[in-house]
Amino acid sequence: MKCVKIQWMCLLFCAAIIAVSGCNTSKQIKGGKNFNTQNIEEDTLDEIVLNFSKEKKYRASYPIDFDLLNTKLDLQIDWQKQHLPGKAILKLKPHFYATDSLVLDAKGMDIIEVALMDKQGNRALLKYTYDSLQLKINLGKTYTAKDTLQIFIDYVAKPNERKTSGSAAITSDKGLYFINPLGKEIGKPTQLWTQGETEANSCWFPTIESPNQRQTNEISITCEKKYTTLSNGILTATKDLGNGLKTDTWTMDLAHAPYLVMLTVGEFAVTKDKWRNIDVDYYVEQDYAADAKNIFGNTPEMLEFFSQLMGYDYPWQKYAQVIVRDYVSGAMENTTASLFGEFVQRNKRELMDLNFEDIIAHELFHHWFGDLVTCESWSNIPLNEAFANYSEYLWAEHKYGKMEADKMLQNNLILYLSEAQNKNVDLIRFYYDDKEEMFDRHSYEKGGHVLHLLRNAVGDEAFFKSLQLYLKTNAFKSVEIHQLRLAFESVTGKDMNWFFNQWFLNSGHPKITFTYAYKNDTAYVITEQQQNTGKGLIYELPLKAEIWSGNNSKIYPIHLTHERDTFKFYAATEPDLIDGDAERILLGTKKENKKVPEYVFQYKNHPLYLAKYEALQKLKVAQEEDSTAKNTLIAALDNSFYALRKYAVESIKLSSDSSPEVLRKIKWIALNDKHPNVRTAAVQKLGRLKDSTLLNTFMQCLKDSSYATVAEALKAINTLDSNKAMQLAKPFENDKNYELTDALSTIYSASTSTQANNFFIQKFKTVTGYGKYPLMYHYANYLSGMNKATVLSGIELLKNQALSTEAKLMISAGKGAIKRVLKQFESKKKTLENGNKEATVNLQNGYENIITKANEALDFINKQTEEEKKN
Incomplete structure (x- = not known):
């Protein structure tokens, strides 16, 4: 699941949202297209450590009293009442111990009948009690693990009539959602869709709602023929009922967790695509039919890339992606049918400014990490979400290069560090008040970065071979964190407890001070580390130091193991740059004693985006006192990577009295830069000058292909001449x-x-x-x-x-x-x-x-x- 999870979605308008509602949108969309990145250094983040006296409850994995084998549903839709009448047949068996009772999760339903069904379909009524949350069934006799039962339940799901709650990640736990069911909202489609994670599918069918259950399912849904349906698995039958209605039957014959079951009904334009022999379908609103492949068109390439990278072909029968209205989170990895909020639905021109390939990759990768191999309990949700988060990096690295991937890593670190100012918890945590607390920046962004550290610690070959082993060993099973560790130990032959204990089973992050020095043919890297939570934990950190002399550099492995470590390297002459984290993998904050000349050298010579960006951050602060700092920022306006050009535009101090050459350059960028985000930033920069001589430039920008650039130009014109802006608008x-x-x-x-x-x-x-x-x-x-x-x-x-x-x-x-x-x-x-x-x-x-x-x-x-x- 991806939190916009809200995050995820209103980034474009977060300032307006805050001003309007004053509410805390602690989650947001996408790992970071429009974030204003800050300096990731210790002194930019005010540390706040909260100590809670309330003792949290230990959250064990749910006991497995029964194995849920199959769920068969026959559903009707009552749009008028917003009810879902259904008949369910649950096939299950006692897991180990003999029992004479069964407890099912079934929230807010009318229970009409509960019966034991034999192989011929004959039903024997069973006694039960129901408290609106759980259905407790007296089976009438004792059954053992050798017995297989079929339980029939006639019920009506009434999601709008039960008390609901939600969280920052998933704003409602209603489970089943009727969108504009009576067609009263003009311009809004009538839809029905479901959201199961974490435990809300029991709002529309009785089940054992635990991530450590696995079942197959068959869903038959009766609705008007004008509607398109979508569920897990394959559409195996469509029956015309002859009265304007039809019944579609979807069959899922591979076992998955109950929270991954889904159903969507609505008027969709369906675009057909293919990967190998697998159907890949895109469900969008009719107005966006021509844009479906622009939105989702890289999916087949993603399927191929992830299948090869994981050494495990996409394991399911099909892959569909559907966009719905009023979704309660960002996106959801329902098995074979991922669901997305409407923010993903953009036309070709809009996609120039912002696309959501990262979310598309995120939900697809879940079909290996989350759907194929599923967390045993919500305490282990990083085994789902950290991998899905890191898939965004992997896809960006494959498709667009390391600079784009590292930009994503940077944004993720900013998000985690922001949350860490007032929340520090273990990634794998067994103590929490509510399971929804697990869906946070720790499980997602920090978890993804930890996997990046793990990849760097063992090397690419060992990292991906370990993941391949983990998937093959645990396919169609539920797992805990130790299964992942054992896979890495099996491949590498090394004890990995040191890594898993400090990163997965502990909280916080290191704060590192790097001190660089040169004396008597020796370059020094001196590190001092603290833990941000004050625990006193000393991290074991394998990093790489780099010594630069001119265009040449040498890289040396260093291993931080103490509160203070000193590393010495031979250097015949004083280096131009000494760097303690050459690969920019550090998960934490840092301070360094570099000066302006070193940052200028770092920007010009270091190949990595994160190192160049870091240098520009420091030079931005020094530009008014140091001409070389300012000139380097100006030079960055021509950088080959758009994000660095954009940051340079945003960072240069500009006024009407600035150098004519710099003003001309920014104007040229506003009109001609090849990336729309950079053009938009330039227009915004010029607009702040409120200089009437720039009116003609803004007028030219109204012809831009980028909506965002046009929007900024209109705002800039409005500051100069509101009447003209009204006419142009x-x-x-x-x-x-x-x-x-x-x-x-x-x-x-x-x-x-x-x-x-x-x-x-x-x-x-x-x-x-x-x-x-x-x-x-x-x-x-x-x-x-x-x-x-x-x-x-x-x-x-x-x-x-x-x-x-x-x-x-x-x-x-x-x-x-x-x-x-x-x-x-x-x-x-x-x-x-x-x-x-x-x-x-x-x-x-x-x-x-x-x-x-x-x-x-x-x-x-x-x-x-x-x-x-x-x-």
């Missing part, structure tokens, strides 16, 4: 692109025209998902300057938007926008009463009406959401 009003919508919303928010109000009203009908967050924020700003009638109707619109979805962030954003309007008019009323004696009664009454309306809207939203919680 009009042709873009019907465009659905999020970046453009945000730019136009910014422009129109300062207007008092009817055109602007109509724009906002129309956009609320067409903008979907996370694009509505900034729209709410800007509409609140617009309403703050409007007349009573417009504001009253606007508050009603915001209220309805907040209640049109179950997404907690959307509800919070709607409330935040109304509160923003409320605050503005409370301030106006106070100013009027205190300072303006000529204020009319009508004006005062108008403000009071608006304040009353806003408070009533907030109360209504709170009441409705509280009622839903109670239900």
